[in-house]
Amino acid sequence: MKFFNHLVTPVFAAITVFSCATLAQAETVKIAIAGPMTGPVAQYGDMVKAGALTAIEQINAAGGAGGNQFEVVLMDDACEPKQAVAVANKIVSQGIKFVIGHVCSGSTIPAADIYENEGIVMITPSATAPQLTQGKSYQFIFRTIGRDDQQGPAAAKYIIEKLKPKKVAVLHDKQSYGQGVASVVKASLDKAKVPVLVFEGIHAGDSDYSAVITKLKAQGVDFVYFGGYHPEMGLLMRQAQEQGVRAVFMGPEGVGNKDITAIAGSASEGMLVTLPADFAADPANAGLLRAFATHRRDPNGPFQMPAYAGVKIIADAIAGARSTDPAKVAAYIHTHTFKTPIGTVAYDARGDLQSFKFVVYTWHKDATKTLAP
């Protein structure tokens, strides 16, 4: 990470110095990007980084947020809850007032408590677990992504109306994100009287799931929903293919990235995945894609545009509130709507999006995806 910092900081420093000369009362606003910069799910961190950095560069180049230049601080939590707490404390002690992140639900939940107590505005572009905001009365915590209980029903609706499977297994990785979305899917399927024969957790990080696959095979399962991330999903599909299990697999957006094809190979053909609507394909974002392209950043992932939107909301709120005081900025975010690449954004009292659309895609073995029929 140091390496990256060395590359990026001088650029921002240069811009900052330049604009300080033109705007007398401008100040530098530190903004942290917190997420997995290393570790098995570092690609999600890369996506958030790509979106947030592009937004920050554009805003700085256009004169900053209400005249204030952003300064980026990258923080690595490796998607580990413990490390996320350490990162959050570091952000507090460095006096940073705005955070884009964290990325995984498991690490966002403990970090959010710290930010709320210290009055730091946090916008997560990717944590979808309902527990993040459920039953809390956060004032400083927001998302630019939907919740699992919006994503779960979208998946369940598709399963019930389009697939009509006869024997279903719902698996999860026992982590807040995976188990959360899997539970919602199971509850919806139960309500629609779709038979769920197996509902179990598997160990994330294990490499051999053949025992579970044999169990599914013995039950004659024809549809598997897995709540979790791509490494486990990839192995499940690869080992199911190995044992000749021909079930349809479906997962939440945590399984929807190119690495799943590398792991599962041809077994990834036909996997279904619920993803946020493809904002990169939205013609309104064409100009934005060029900005990604000039920095050779990939705009085609689920979290780039939400991350971009998060930065934009903070910038607009700073400009709108005419203050960099996090309390005023948070209050402004709660009471206003924002035009962002993910559409017009408005928040409810909990800091959740008032609406967010998930779409079902079919995955292909060449790592492309098409809208599911």
Added chain:
Amino acid sequence: MTELLPQLTQQLVNGLSLGAIYALIAIGYTMVYGIIGMINFAHGEIYMIGAFVGLITLTALGVQAGYSLPLLLAAALIVSVVVTGLYGWTIERVAYRPLRGGPRLVPLISAIGMSIFLQNYVQIGQGSRDMSVPVLISGALEFQMGSEFTVTIPYSRMIIVGATLLLMVALTLFIARSRMGRACRACAEDMGMANLLGIDTNRVISFTFVLGAMLAAVGGVLIALTIGKLNPYIGFIAGIKAFTAAVLGGIGSIPGAMLGGVLLGMSETFAAGYFPAEYKDVVSFALLILILLFRPTGLLGKPDVEKV
């Protein structure tokens, strides 16, 4: 429940291939412990390095380049075994030999440090993302059992079990018959005495580390081929499991490590297959506790006699 028997057969195949890998790694733990009485906690990382070297060799040769499959596999195995063996040798020289003769806890700490170092070293060199190995050995032996359940034995898993069996037989013969094997047994029995009788104990210890690393490398390459997903952290869990297997079988005993590995693989598989999968480790570790309650030295371990 007419499908009980075929399902059992399938789980047996799953458990045997998992257990075979545990056994290959467990031997490294048990041999080192048998000779110098130390737990080499970096051994799991050695296995991880073996898997990575295998993957790098496959990539370098070009999986699609049209070499015949057996040739590719042989190349990956040989390169990985040689390179990983070198790692085993170096680790002993760098991290353990200078500390020999000191308090027993010191090399243990050094081993943990080595493990952290190796994990981070691979993470820097190869990145921390998952790397994947394409499916090279596809196909499976299938036969119908019962009315609708087809038992599938993938060739890749057959290779794991076959290769492990072969290595176990070879290792047992080697320890029982060869000169070096005899020297190993002598050192395990009484290091000081072996030294007095003219056995180069330093050489034997180096050899033990190299042999353990080589077996772990075979395990690493085989698992890379079947599982197809590698990251720098796989050594940790595999190491813990293999260490458990070694303790289960009686640490210090080579047949014990083999038995312990297979037993642990089986119990994990059956626990995941017949109980909710989240209780997999609970069941297998409960088994470990039970066995250690009744046989504190493990299944095939000899009671520790205080050497005077």
